[in-house]
Amino acid sequence: MIPVSGCVLTAAQMHDAEIASGISLQKLMDRAGCALAEAVWRFGSGRPALILCGPGNNGGDGYIAARLLAAWGVDVSIAASGFPKTELAVAARAAWDGLVGNLANAQSSPVLVDALFGTGLTRELPAEIAKPLHRLANAAEIVIAADLPSGVGTDDGRDYGAARADITLAFAAAKPAHLLQPAASLCGKVRIAHIGVECVANVSVLARPHLAQPGPTDHKYTRGMVIVVGGTMPGAAALSATAAARSGAGYVVGIGVTGDLPHAIVRRDHDELANTLDDPRVRAVVIGPGLGRSDRAREMVDLAIASPCPLVLDGDALAPNVVNDRPAPTILTPHAGEFTRMFGDGDGSKLDRTRAAADHCGATIIFKGADTVIASPGGRATLCPPASAWLSTAGTGDVLAGIAGAMLARGFAPHDAACAAVWLHSEAARLAGSGMIADDLLTQLPRCL
Ligand SMILES: NC(=O)C1=CN([C@@H]2O[C@H](COP(=O)(O)OP(=O)(O)OC[C@H]3O[C@@H](n4cnc5c(N)ncnc54)[C@H](O)[C@@H]3O)[C@@H](O)[C@H]2O)[C@@H](O)CC1
Numbered sequence: 001m002i003p004v005s006g007c008v009l010t011a012a013q014m015h016d017a018e019i020a021s022g023i024s025l026q027k028l029m030d031r032a033g034c035a036l037a038e039a040v041w042r043f044g045s046g047r048p049a050l051i052l053c054g055p056g057n058n059g060g061d062g063y064i065a066a067r068l069l070a071a072w073g074v075d076v077s078i079a080a081s082g083f084p085k086t087e088l089a090v091a092a093r094a095a096w097d098g099l100v101g102n103l104a105n106a107q108s109s110p111v112l113v114d115a116l117f118g119t120g121l122t123r124e125l126p127a128e129i130a131k132p133l134h135r136l137a138n139a140a141e142i143v144i145a146a147d148l149p150s151g152v153g154t155d156d157g158r159d160y161g162a163a164r165a166d167i168t169l170a171f172a173a174a175k176p177a178h179l180l181q182p183a184a185s186l187c188g189k190v191r192i193a194h195i196g197v198e199c200v201a202n203v204s205v206l207a208r209p210h211l212a213q214p215g216p217t218d219h220k221y222t223r224g225m226v227i228v229v230g231g232t233m234p235g236a237a238a239l240s241a242t243a244a245a246r247s248g249a250g251y252v253v254g255i256g257v258t259g260d261l262p263h264a265i266v267r268r269d270h271d272e273l274a275n276t277l278d279d280p281r282v283r284a285v286v287i288g289p290g291l292g293r294s295d296r297a298r299e300m301v302d303l304a305i306a307s308p309c310p311l312v313l314d315g316d317a318l319a320p321n322v323v324n325d326r327p328a329p330t331i332l333t334p335h336a337g338e339f340t341r342m343f344g345d346g347d348g349s350k351l352d353r354t355r356a357a358a359d360h361c362g363a364t365i366i367f368k369g370a371d372t373v374i375a376s377p378g379g380r381a382t383l384c385p386p387a388s389a390w391l392s393t394a395g396t397g398d399v400l401a402g403i404a405g406a407m408l409a410r411g412f413a414p415h416d417a418a419c420a421a422v423w424l425h426s427e428a429a430r431l432a433g434s435g436m437i438a439d440d441l442l443t444q445l446p447r448c449l
C-alpha cells in the first residue's frame, strides 16, 4: 500500500492492462480482496466491520476481503445490493460462508467498507442504494472504499451520489477520479495496492522533482536568468520575481516591477524590455501577473511572445489564441476563469479539456485549482494530488508563475518545469500551513529546494 503515485489509467485502460498482464482475473481479484482486507485490518484496528458488496467485481473484492477478515478474527458482516452478476463475484460470494444481509436494512458498524461499485459505475446511484450507503457511512467511524468511492465517475471525477470515504484503496493504479474534483475530495486519503498488473500510460501523478543543487562550475547565468515583467499591480510581479529568485534562478530582472523587492533583484524600466529580451543569457520570461490589459501591456506580451525566450504566460497575458505553436518552450498558467476565457467551456473532464487546449495552442498548460492538471501537446498529462486549500488566496498564482520561470531557466523541458513548479508550490504551501498568504510561500521555497 503506497501513497498515490505512478500512472493514471481510465477504466478501459485498466481493463486492458488486467488482460495484458496475463494473470488470471481470479488471481487479481484474490490479490485485490487480500489488499482490501489488510487495509481494513490496519485502519480498522480490529473494530467490527460491515462490508457493502455490489453486483460486479468490486463486490467480489468485498466478499474475498470479508472471508479473510473473518479468518483473522474480525467481527465482519456483509450487506449486498443484490445478487452478484459476474462469474468471479458469484464465486467470491459462494466462498463466503456467513450471512449476506440486505443493504436497505443493514445495521451500521464502526468500520464501513464500500465495495458496491468500482470502475464499472456508469450512471447516477439509484436512491435505494445511495440512501443506505449515506446512512451507513454517516454512522461509521471510518469508511474505506475499495478502488473508488461508489458513485464517482472513474474517468471524469463526476459525483454520481457517492458517500465520502476516509481511505480509498485503488487497485493496480490511480484512476482520474482519485485526482479530479469533486471525486478526489470524496476519496479521502488515496493509497495504491499493487496487485501485479503492469500499468503504462501518458498520464501520471505529480511526483517529487529531481532538483540538482548548484555545483562548483555554476555561476549566476548557468543557474538561469529570469525576466519578470510588471504592470499596473506591482505586488503581483514582485511576488513572481521573488518566487523566481527564491526557487533557484541565478539572476532575476524585474522590468517595470516596483515596490518591495529583495535587493538581489535587478530593476529595469519598461522601455528596456526589448533590449533585455535580446540578451542571449535570458533563459525565461514571466509576463502577466498584475500586468493590466492596456495597449502597452498587450505590446509587451507580443514582444515576449515574438522573442526566442522560454516563456511563462499568466494572468492578464492569457487571451484567446495568444500563442500558436510557439517554437520556444512555453507554459500557460490559467485558473478556471482564464481557461474558459481562452478555450471556452469545452466537453469532457478537466483532464480532457486541458489536453485539448495544450494541443490547440502548442504549449504546456497548468490548469490551476484544487485539482491542478498539467498537459502538453501530444497527450502527456500530469494530475496533481490536492494541495493545501489555504492556497485559495490572492497572489499564490503569481508565485507559481515565478517558480515556473525559474524551472524553465534551469533548463527543464516545459512539462517537467511545470511539474516541478507545481510540486514546489504545493510543498511550500504545506510547510506554510494554515492562514498562509502568498508572501509566506516565498519564505518556504528555499526549504523545498
Ligand atoms: N483493476 C484491477 O486490476 C482489478 C479490478 N478488480 C475490481 O473490479 C472492479 C470493476 O468491476 P466491474 O467491471 O464488475 O464493475 P463494478 O463492480 O464497478 O460494477 C459493475 C456493475 O454495476 C452495474 N452498475 C453500474 N453503474 C450502476 C449504478 N449507478 N447503479 C446500479 N448499478 C450500476 C453494472 O451494470 C454492473 O453490473 C474494480 O473497480 C475493482 O474493484 C479486482 O477484482 C481485480 C483486479
Ligand SMILES: Nc1ncnc2c1ncn2[C@@H]1O[C@H](COP(=O)(O)OP(=O)(O)O)[C@@H](O)[C@H]1O
Residues within 6 Å of the ligand: 315, 335, 368, 369, 370, 371, 372, 386, 387, 388, 389, 390, 391, 392, 393, 394, 395, 396, 397, 398, 399, 400, 425
Ligand atoms: N482550494 C484549493 N486547493 C488547492 N489549491 C488551490 C485552491 N484554490 C486555489 N489553489 C491554487 O492557488 C493558486 C491560485 O492562483 P490564481 O487563481 O492565479 O491566484 P492569483 O491570480 O491571485 O495569484 C493556484 O496555484 C491554484 O492551483
Ligand SMILES: [K+]
Residues within 6 Å of the ligand: 058, 114, 115, 116, 117, 118, 145, 146, 147, 148, 149, 150
Ligand atoms: K467501491
